[in-house]
Amino acid sequence: MKTISLNDHDAIPALGLGTWKSAEGDVYKAVKAAIEIGYRHIDCAAIYGNEAEIGHALQDVMAAGIVTREELWITSKLWNNAHQKEQVRPALEKTLRDLRLDYLDLYLMHWPVALAAGVAFPASSDDFLSLHEAPLPETWEGLEACVDLGLTKNIGVSNFSIGKIEALLQTARIRPVMNQVELHPYLQQKNLVEYCHSQGIQVTGYSPLGSNDRPERLKKADDPVLADHPTILEIAEKYGISWAQVLLTWAINRDTIVIPKSVNPERLRQNFEAAAIDLDADDMARIGELDLHFRFINGATWVSEEKGYTLATLWDE
Ligand code: A2P
Numbered sequence: 001m002k003t004i005s006l007n008d009h010d011a012i013p014a015l016g017l018g019t020w021k022s023a024e025g026d027v028y029k030a031v032k033a034a035i036e037i038g039y040r041h042i043d044c045a046a047i048y049g050n051e052a053e054i055g056h057a058l059q060d061v062m063a064a065g066i067v068t069r070e071e072l073w074i075t076s077k078l079w080n081n082a083h084q085k086e087q088v089r090p091a092l093e094k095t096l097r098d099l100r101l102d103y104l105d106l107y108l109m110h111w112p113v114a115l116a117a118g119v120a121f122p123a124s125s126d127d128f129l130s131l132h133e134a135p136l137p138e139t140w141e142g143l144e145a146c147v148d149l150g151l152t153k154n155i156g157v158s159n160f161s162i163g164k165i166e167a168l169l170q171t172a173r174i175r176p177v178m179n180q181v182e183l184h185p186y187l188q189q190k191n192l193v194e195y196c197h198s199q200g201i202q203v204t205g206y207s208p209l210g211s212n213d214r215p216e217r218l219k220k221a222d223d224p225v226l227a228d229h230p231t232i233l234e235i236a237e238k239y240g241i242s243w244a245q246v247l248l249t250w251a252i253n254r255d256t257i258v259i260p261k262s263v264n265p266e267r268l269r270q271n272f273e274a275a276a277i278d279l280d281a282d283d284m285a286r287i288g289e290l291d292l293h294f295r296f297i298n299g300a301t302w303v304s305e306e307k308g309y310t311l312a313t314l315w316d317e
Helices: 027-037 051-063 085-099 136-148 162-171 190-198 230-239 243-253 265-274 281-288 311-315
Strands: 003-005 011-013 041-043 073-078 104-109 152-158 178-182 202-206
Touching (some): 073 178, 085 104, 104 136, 136 162, 230 243
Parallel strands (some): 073 104, 152 178
């Protein structure tokens, strides 16, 4: 498996297992099967509500001698309702208890959006904290303190624009090593990827297959479908691979990290094998032309004009 260096001491496997939407009862089997197949990178988050079950699987594969803690790369994310500096450490400690781990390899700030304590998803503007009430640099200080305590080896961000990273770098004592954002041929974010790479920040792409199992509230009838694009299908046929493998190998070939979600053993294997496939430059260029700047996860959940959050301020575009 190709790895990508984050700094002089850590390298992350370029393909990991996504666990958003992996339901209770499925995710234990999926994580165990993935690690048996050879996955060494698992992408988690407190808000996915399944870290305890993932922790059970991690404990069992380690107890069975299939893998050691040092061979695994475990990422998790701080939820938006724990952005006050003093809330960060307890949130990470809860994740560590659930995952049955002593430390994470990477802890990300999930969104540049703050919610009131105890609110999982906002029902009204009252559920938000403005970025004046919960400034991102202070949340970052909370993450930095977790590195100092050895609770996580690395820290990073998710859903951050170029502008928000630039602002963070002004005050950060420990630089972010990662920005995890939505990436696929319909949302290529070339400027953001280039900017992050120029700053030594690596980029992980979520929803690489288009997250067809996303909640209904995030779906519209005319959303484009990656699996249907004739160029993707032609390239799949040329290499004798699936459309999903085309998308995953494209992501890795452009030096991003990719975290496809699956709970199906056959698709877990297929996705893992995509990391060993290379597309030629012409095919990379053909996929490069498919950009629609289309977000499957458009951020509408995080709009509260009253608290200063709009789609324009979220994405800075
Ligand atoms: P399943 O978990 O049943 O395999 P994303 O990673 O973009 O969020 O996409 C996840 C969705 O894609 C899930 O519905 C998942 O279903 C499906 N999926 C994962 N791998 C493949 C694959 N190789 N081919 C087709 N669908 C896949």
